[in-house]
Amino acid sequence: MILALLFAYYGYKKAEAAGRNxxxxxxxxxxxxxxxxxxxxxxxxxxxxxxxxxxxxxxSLIENYAMLINIAAIIGxxxxxxxxLWYLGREPATNQYVTPPPPPPNFGGEQ
Numbered sequence: 001m002i003l004a005l006l007f008a009y010y011g012y013k014k015a016e017a018a019g020r021n022x023x024x025x026x027x028x029x030x031x032x033x034x035x036x037x038x039x040x041x042x043x044x045x046x047x048x049x050x051x052x053x054x055x056x057x058x059x060s061l062i063e064n065y066a067m068l069i070n071i072a073a074i075i076g077x078x079x080x081x082x083x084x085l086w087y088l089g090r091e092p093a094t095n096q097y098v099t100p101p102p103p104p105p106n107f108g109g110e111q
Contacts, residue, residue: 003074007033007081014088029084036080037073044069 011029016022048065051057062069 003078003081004030004033007085010085011088014085018088018092020088025084025088029081032084033077033081037077040073040076041069044072 008026008030012022012026015025045062048057048062052059052061058064
């Protein structure tokens with residue numbers, strides 16, 4: 001929970017420093033951190049459930065590896081959260097033209 005709040009806080013601070021909407025980016029950082037954890041846990045659960053049904057693995061497999069599943073989910077959440085913070089820390093791309101654009105066409109015959 002503390003990590004989720006830290007990602008929201010730093011997402012807000014980095015977005016405000018970059019001139020972006022801080023509240024929206026705080027929510028995005030929070031959602032990415034928590035969502036990544038949920039998706040990784042769900043994917044591992046589906047994989048183990050498939051193995052239990054299809055290959056007859058032990059029914060207590062999920063309980064035995066619950067700590068490893070949680071660690072994998074937290075690491076995935078950290079990677080996702082840091083990816084959002086990295087994105088916010090990048091300099092926005094600017095279009096620098098060597099020559100100015102051509103003047104607009106003259107359709108009315110004004111001179």
